[in-house]
Amino acid sequence: MKPETGTQHGSSRRRLLNAAKDLLWRQGYEKTSPQDVLTLSGVGKGSLYHHFPGKLDLARAALEEVSAELTEKSLSLLSGDDPPLERLRRWLMTPRDGLMGCRIGRLANESAVFEAALHDPIADYFRALEQRVTAVIAEAVETGHLPDSLPPVETARALMSVVQGGYILSRVHQDPTLCTNACRGAMAMLEALAGSRSAP
Amino acid sequence: MKPETGTQHGSSRRRLLNAAKDLLWRQGYEKTSPQDVLTLSGVGKGSLYHHFPGKLDLARAALEEVSAELTEKSLSLLSGDDPPLERLRRWLMTPRDGLMGCRIGRLANESAVFEAALHDPIADYFRALEQRVTAVIAEAVETGHLPDSLPPVETARALMSVVQGGYILSRVHQDPTLCTNACRGAMAMLEALAGSRSAP
DNA sequence: GTCTATACGGAGATAGAC
DNA sequence: GTCTATCTCCGTATAGAC
Numbered sequence: 001m002k003p004e005t006g007t008q009h010g011s012s013r014r015r016l017l018n019a020a021k022d023l024l025w026r027q028g029y030e031k032t033s034p035q036d037v038l039t040l041s042g043v044g045k046g047s048l049y050h051h052f053p054g055k056l057d058l059a060r061a062a063l064e065e066v067s068a069e070l071t072e073k074s075l076s077l078l079s080g081d082d083p084p085l086e087r088l089r090r091w092l093m094t095p096r097d098g099l100m101g102c103r104i105g106r107l108a109n110e111s112a113v114f115e116a117a118l119h120d121p122i123a124d125y126f127r128a129l130e131q132r133v134t135a136v137i138a139e140a141v142e143t144g145h146l147p148d149s150l151p152p153v154e155t156a157r158a159l160m161s162v163v164q165g166g167y168i169l170s171r172v173h174q175d176p177t178l179c180t181n182a183c184r185g186a187m188a189m190l191e192a193l194a195g196s197r198s199a200p
Numbered sequence: 201m202k203p204e205t206g207t208q209h210g211s212s213r214r215r216l217l218n219a220a221k222d223l224l225w226r227q228g229y230e231k232t233s234p235q236d237v238l239t240l241s242g243v244g245k246g247s248l249y250h251h252f253p254g255k256l257d258l259a260r261a262a263l264e265e266v267s268a269e270l271t272e273k274s275l276s277l278l279s280g281d282d283p284p285l286e287r288l289r290r291w292l293m294t295p296r297d298g299l300m301g302c303r304i305g306r307l308a309n310e311s312a313v314f315e316a317a318l319h320d321p322i323a324d325y326f327r328a329l330e331q332r333v334t335a336v337i338a339e340a341v342e343t344g345h346l347p348d349s350l351p352p353v354e355t356a357r358a359l360m361s362v363v364q365g366g367y368i369l370s371r372v373h374q375d376p377t378l379c380t381n382a383c384r385g386a387m388a389m390l391e392a393l394a395g396s397r398s399a400p
Numbered sequence: 401g402t403c404t405a406t407a408c409g410g411a412g413a414t415a416g417a418c
Numbered sequence: 419g420t421c422t423a424t425c426t427c428c429g430t431a432t433a434g435a436c
Contacts, residue, residue, distance in 0.1 A: 027311060030231055031310075033410080035412090043420080044420055045414095046420050046421050047420050047421080049414075050419060050420075054412075113371070119374075123372055126372050147395075149391070151384075151385065154381055154382070154384050157366070158386040159385075160382070161382040162362055164369070165364030165366070166357070168309075168365070171313070173323055173327075182358045183358070184351075184358075185351065188351055189389050189390075192350055193389065193392055193393060234430060235428080235429075243402080244404075245432095255429090255430070
């Protein structure tokens with residue numbers, strides 16, 4: 001295991017990355033200044049520009065780590081020997097901090113993301129997640145757990161959107177339960193679809 | 201009709217508001233500088249601070265207009281004499297510019313929104329929309345167009361989240377069709393639920 | 401009401417000592 | 419490698435002339 005996990009321990013490079021990951025989550029890219037990262041990490045300005053060419057490169061390195069972590073966690077939730085609907089529920093209903101937002105999706109509206117180097121780690125996460133969710137839905141359809149009128153890819157995108165949009169509802173109303181609530185609504189739809197499957 | 205609609209026409213106050221509405225949509229609040237607004241509107245700095253105490257107040261006034269416009273448009277799409285599912289479809293599948301994002305929801309992740317004066321117009325829109333979508337879903341359930349295992353509020357929040365999250369998918373992959381795609385997925389779920397209703 | 405000129409702080413980065 | 423001092427530019431706002 002790596003002992004260099006906290007914001008205040010490990011090499012300067014590691015502390016910068018950990019601080020950047022934290023601040024990118026809490027404030028986003030544009031709102032996070034190099035000074036913020038230095039203050040949180042307890043590192044001097046010289047170290048930052050020694051290890052990274054600039055703010056953008058630090059953010060990219062941080063986001064690559066976040067993307068990998070999130071991908072592993074999400075795919076893990078969607079894996080297992082249990083029925084596909086159960087796996088979907090485990091992913092959809094996993095506890096989320098609605099007020100913080102998705103560590104990756106949170107950045108979607110920043111210009112830097114739209115144009116520059118931050119795009120890749122962000123898109124990678126969404127791509128990997130979409131593939132897996134689509135596969136699980138397809139499996140549910142094939143095994144008769146969901147009606148075959150459901151298009152797997154579109155349905156997967158709808159479910160991913162529920163999660164991302166749920167964060168937005170939580171932020172807008174400053175109510176951490178709304179994200180979970182939206183996911184529960186989507187889960188209710190899936191269950192109703194599963195229930196209806198065995199009728200005819 | 202009001203002739204003062206464009207960015208380059210009307211009084212200075214109106215031009216400032218129109219420019220601010222445009223830039224808040226395209227860049228968000230934090231990224232938009234007073235100078236940006238002045239350049240786009242063709243107005244001088246003095247006029248801005250004559251009509252508004254500062255950037256925040258200008259943004260709030262602009263967002264109040266956007267919120268009202270969006271509320272009227274959305275509620276209108278959800279109104280009519282046709283069946284509730286048809287109204288839901290009209291709202292869900294209305295054309296959207298995925299790359300631009302929701303003019304209101306786009307701001308959810310900005311700190312200023314979380315803490316300050318911009319909160320009210322944003323929350324107002326989401327509140328009004330949620331009420332209406334919930335009502336239409338409840339009507340669909342009561343009239344037998346959707347199964348009564350669907351909780352109307354949670355389902356409404358899920359559908360609103362699909363729209364908001366769809367914008368995020370579009371932004372992340374820089375593909376304007378993904379937002380529509382996610383909405384289509386949600387619509388497919390609703391239709392499958394409606395279809396299953398008449399079976400037993 | 402509208403403009404230009406000016407002020408001040410902080411963002412982002414560099415220089416160079418240690 | 420890490421630090422402090424320094425630099426430049428821009429975001430935000432004020433002052434005061436017209």
